Amino acid sequence: MTVKETEETMAEKGSSGGGEVLISDPQLTSETLNFIGKFGMSKPIPQICNNTTGFYSHFFGTFIKVDLIQRGRISCTLSVKPQISNAFGTLHGGSVGSVVELLSIACARTVVAEDKELFLGEINVSYLSGAPTNAEVAADASVVKSGRNVTMVALEFKLKKNGNLLYIAHATLYNIPVAKL
Known part of the structure; x- marks a missing residue:
């Protein structure tokens, strides 16, 4: 899921997948999601790491x-x-x-x-x-x-x-x- 898709999902559902999220400032939300996205948010774990x-x-x-x-x-x-x-x-x-x-x-x-x-x-x-x-x-x-x-x-x-x-x-x-x- 891209940062843009995550933003859209959060805006629609008002959540990050787990609990309720209050979005008070869309600009701040966008900046935060971009920051977290740089660190691999929602990227899959490499296969070599699984079950090891x-x-x-x-x-x-x-x-x-x-x-x-x-x-x-x-x-x-x-x-x-x-x-x-x-x-x-x-x-x-x-x-x-x-x-x-x-x-x-x-x-x-x-x-x-x-x-x-x-x-x-x-x-x-x-x-x-x-x-x-x-x-x-x-x-x-x-x-x-x-x-x-x-x-x-x-x-x-x-x-x-x-x-x-x-x-x-x-x-x-x-x-x-x-x-x-």
Whole structure:
């Protein structure tokens, strides 16, 4: 569905497909739909992505090169490619969150026994600056605290070129023993 078709449908139905939408300013509605349309609204998901377990984990993993693994610490290089960048030419915020999750779990795994599953309980990311497309980012993750049921990981992302701090993050992971049935 094109942006124009979406506008017409919304005008006719007064909705966006789910709930009721009040259109108070047609010009603003048009501008908003054009903006969202640039990001792929209503475009189909590529077939290769369908019915693939762990697609996003594997996808984001292709942009990460591990530099160092120690007990409670991982250092990596993240290549900021167009596939994970936003329309403004910087690393997409959702991409940052996905990488934080991957690195947090990997870092926690260096101290948590393999017989326990790890579940992300909380994530906090401070976006201090944007990483430009085609840049390399140094990502450092370290375990802050690991107990019987919870592991906390702190992460820093710096631009490799000049060392500028881009993002800081904290993740809380729950350590749950795997059930034996």
